[in-house]
Amino acid sequence: MTKTALITGITGQDGSYLAELLLEKGYDVYGLVRRLSTPNVGRIEHILRDINLIEGDLTDQCSLNNAVDICKPEEVYNLAAQSFVGTSWTQPIATGEVTGLGALRVLEAVRQRCPDAKVYQASSSEMFGKVQETPQRELTPFYPRSPYGIAKVYAYWATVNYRESYDMFASNGILFNHESPRRGIEFVTRKITDGVARIACGLDTELRLGNLDAMRDWGFAGDYVKAMWMMLQQESADDYVVATGEAHSVREFVQIAFSEVGLNYEDYVVVDPKFFRPAEVTFLLGDPTKAQESFGWKQEVSFEELVKMMIRSDMELYK
Known part of the structure; x- marks a missing residue:
């Protein structure tokens, strides 16, 4: 049976690589895109015929509910965010609305409309900020040093809270810096x-x-999206650091x-x-031991x- 996935942030670096991966695995892929006067589809232009785009915005709960109603996904990958740390200093409120509260709205849409769907939340190494131990692992305390990092911490704990309060399958991938020609x-x-x-x-x-x-x-984004998918194939939800260890x-x-x-x-x-x-x-510096031992992910x-x-x-x- 064909699985259906919804990717927020599908037009970004990670979203484009993840969409390619899921298509290779036979998924029906839906992507949430904001309405823009000039469409920002350069990274996914080569797969536009193979995916389905739905207009929506992480600041608008109705559009997220509608997106979930349309595609009825088995898996939801929340990759959308105001993702540039530098901009979070000049647009801290917008960063909090999109990166922090936006993740909560995605969780709420899933809880209300398709509570059995598995949710991946894109967490970040920036949550560690002023690091409390090296290397950083899943139990390392957070000490964010930017509005972006603060918003990601909010989204992380919202994901944990929905998992524990509503018995939802919701996992955090704490990804360290990952780059590519699509960055x-x-x-x-x-x-x-x-x-x-x-x-x-x-x-x-x-x-x-x-x-x-x-x-x-630093790692390669194409490697890291494989870890996202692998997290949602596990029997139970959990949180994982994804890094190279260098x-x-x-x-x-x-x-x-x-x-x-x-x-x-x-x-x-x-x-x-x-x-x-x-x-x-x-x-x-991340410690990827848990991801390596739990589901065999490795840097390539x-x-x-x-x-x-x-x-x-x-x-x-x-x-």
């Missing part, structure tokens, strides 16, 4: 590979960045990207104080392969 240009990894490609193609002369010494646990600095990312095009990063990178945040998160693309994949993609775009 938004505002995120530092894509900003780097785009900037390097522009410099290599003679379109720019410098790359302005913030804290080069910030450390992150930390690398922004400087390392920059160095590999420039080396891939035969350039020395020190000749082009300018550290600009305006890209530093009011409260910095300097070091994140290495850090260096990821950087090279992204720089090659951006070079092709500019060429």
Whole structure:
């Protein structure tokens, strides 16, 4: 029997990779999209004929109820959010409405309309913020350092609360940084590979960045969406860290990207104080042991392969 899945945030990086994965597995895939004057479907253009799009918004409960009524999903993946930490400082209220309360509205729509559906909530390593232990695991206390991180903590506990209060199958995937050629240009990894490609193609002369010494646990988004799906195939709902278990600095990312095009990063990178945040998160490192032992998830693309994949993609775009 064919399963049906609803993905909020289907037009984003993770949503596009997850939609491809579910189509490969024979799902009927529905995606929630906001009404925009210019449709934002670039990442899913190649699969538009194979999926079903429903207009809706995480700030509007009626539209979420309607989406669930239309597709009657067995699985719901809530990936939609105001997902850029930098923007959460300039739009904290909107971030709370979409990233925090939006997740609650998705849970409520499922509870009211299809309580047997399994729910995946996209939680984030930014919830750990000012880390209380290293590496960070499922029981590590949260200490968010941005409005985005705060909103994600709210969504995380809403998911746990609905699981325990209403006996819903609702799991949190605490995903550490995951990147790809489909990453938004505002995120530092894509900003780097785009900037390097522009410099290599003679379109720019410098790359302005913030804290080069910030450390992150970076993986490939295509690997991480497999973990999302695997979580919802378990007998019972639970919360899992998804990470590589390796930390690398922004400087390392920059160095590999420039080396891939035969350039020395020190000749082009300018550290600009305006890209530093009011409260910095300097070091994140995840422990994926629980996910590995519970359902056999593993990283397939290495850090260096990821950087090279992204720089090659951006070079092709500019060429």
